[in-house]
Amino acid sequence: MFSNLGHGSKEFLIIRACAVLMLIYTLYLGGFVLLADEVNFNQWSAFFDNTLNKIFTSLFFLAFAIHTWLGTWAVASDYLTPRIFGNFGRIMNVGFRGIVAAIIALVLTWAVIIIW
Amino acid sequence: MSAAIPVEQIKTITMSIYRYDPTVDKKPYMQDIVVEIPTDKDIMVLDALHLAKNQEPSLSYRRSCREGVCGSDGMNINGKNGLACVTPLSEVLKRDKITLRPMPGLPVVRDLIVDMKQFFDQLEKVKPYLITKSDTPDIERKQTPEAREELDGLYECILCGCCSTSCPSFWWNPDKFLGPAALLQSWRFIADSRDEATEERLDDLEDAFSLYRCHGIMNCVSVCPKGLNPTEAISNIRNKLLTREKA
Ligand code: SF4
Ligand code: SF4
Ligand code: FES
Numbered sequence A: 001m002f003s004n005l006g007h008g009s010k011e012f013l014i015i016r017a018c019a020v021l022m023l024i025y026t027l028y029l030g031g032f033v034l035l036a037d038e039v040n041f042n043q044w045s046a047f048f049d050n051t052l053n054k055i056f057t058s059l060f061f062l063a064f065a066i067h068t069w070l071g072t073w074a075v076a077s078d079y080l081t082p083r084i085f086g087n088f089g090r091i092m093n094v095g096f097r098g099i100v101a102a103i104i105a106l107v108l109t110w111a112v113i114i115i116w
Numbered sequence B: 001m002s003a004a005i006p007v008e009q010i011k012t013i014t015m016s017i018y019r020y021d022p023t024v025d026k027k028p029y030m031q032d033i034v035v036e037i038p039t040d041k042d043i044m045v046l047d048a049l050h051l052a053k054n055q056e057p058s059l060s061y062r063r064s065c066r067e068g069v070c071g072s073d074g075m076n077i078n079g080k081n082g083l084a085c086v087t088p089l090s091e092v093l094k095r096d097k098i099t100l101r102p103m104p105g106l107p108v109v110r111d112l113i114v115d116m117k118q119f120f121d122q123l124e125k126v127k128p129y130l131i132t133k134s135d136t137p138d139i140e141r142k143q144t145p146e147a148r149e150e151l152d153g154l155y156e157c158i159l160c161g162c163c164s165t166s167c168p169s170f171w172w173n174p175d176k177f178l179g180p181a182a183l184l185q186s187w188r189f190i191a192d193s194r195d196e197a198t199e200e201r202l203d204d205l206e207d208a209f210s211l212y213r214c215h216g217i218m219n220c221v222s223v224c225p226k227g228l229n230p231t232e233a234i235s236n237i238r239n240k241l242l243t244r245e246k247a
Helices: A007-035 A041-049 A051-079 A087-115 B045-055 B117-125 B145-149 B168-172 B179-190 B198-203 B219-223 B230-243
Strands: B010-019 B029-038 B074-077 B080-083 B097-101 B108-110
Touching (some): A007 A051, A007 B230, A041 A051, A051 A087, A051 B168, B010 B045, B045 B097, B080 B219, B117 B179, B168 B179, B179 B198, B179 B230, B198 B230
Antiparallel strands (some): B010 B029
C-alpha cells in the first residue's frame, strides 16, 4: 500500500489515519451513550456482544497502539537525545520506549481479553 | 550622543545585553549598558547597539547593510527573533529597557554572534540552485510571468536565520530537521518552472526528519522580518510528497 510514498510520508499518513479512526470510534461510542435512554449493564454488554462492534473496538485499540508508538517515538527523538542529555540521553530514550511498549502491550492484552 | 543635541531631546535607556567571550568568560552573563537616545526621532535597535558599543568597545555583533537586506544582524530582541536594523526601538522598548540575546539554538561565537554553520549546512542539503537536464538553450531558459509569480514570497529570503532559530524542531534536531529557511528554499526550487529535479528534491525529503519534523508551530512565520511564510511552503511540499505518483 502507498508504494509511491517514502518512509516519512507513510508515517505521517498512518499517524493521522489512526487519529481519525480513534475520533470516529469515540464519536460512535459517545453517540451510543447519548442516544440510549439509560446505559445499564445489559445494554452495555449487548453493545459489545455485537461482532461488528467488537471488531470496531479492536480496531480502535490497534489504532491507539500504532498512534502511541509512532507519536512517542517522535517525542522521544526530540527530547530524549544525546544532544540534550549527553550519553545518558540514549539510555533514557531506550528506557522510555521500553515503558511505552510495555504499556501498549498491557492495554492491548487487556483489550483482547475484555472484548473477545 | 553628540553634545549638539539639546538635553530635553535625550533620554536614557537600559540595554540588557548577553555577553560571552569563550576565551575569557567561564559562562555567559547579562550586562546592563545605559545609553542616551534622542527623543525627537525614532532609531533602530541597531543604532542603539552602536551607541552601546561606543561605551563598551568589546561588544560584538554582526551587521553590514543596516537596511534589512544582508541578513547578518538577526538576534533575539526581547525574546523574539528579528533584524536589529529594521526593528524600531520604540516598538520594543519596555519601560525604557530592552533585552538582546543571540539567536537561540546555535553555538555562540561571541556576544550576539552565533555560529551559523548548522543553518547553512541544512541549506546546502536542499541544493538551492536550478538543476536542469535538458539541453542548454541558446539564449536563456524562459519563464512565463505567471510561472515567475509562483516564486514571489520565496525568493526574497535573505537567510537571516531568524525563523530556523525560533523553531523548536530545529533546536532539538538541527542536524536532521532542515528547518524553515532551508525548506522555504527547497520549495522555491520545486516551484520553479525551469527546475528539472523535482522528483529528486522530493525524494531527499522523504525521511521522518528533514521535513516531517515540522509540527506547524508557525514561530517561523511570526518572526520572519521579510514577511515570508515558511509554514505554507512546507505544507506545499508535503502535499506534493503525499500526492505525487512515483514508481
Ligand atoms: S524565511 Fe525569513 S526569517 Fe527565515 S531566513 Fe528567510 S528571511 Fe530570515
Ligand atoms: S511551522 Fe514548522 S518550521 Fe515553522 S517554526 Fe513551526 S515547526 Fe518550525
Ligand atoms: S544589517 Fe543587513 S539585514 Fe540588518
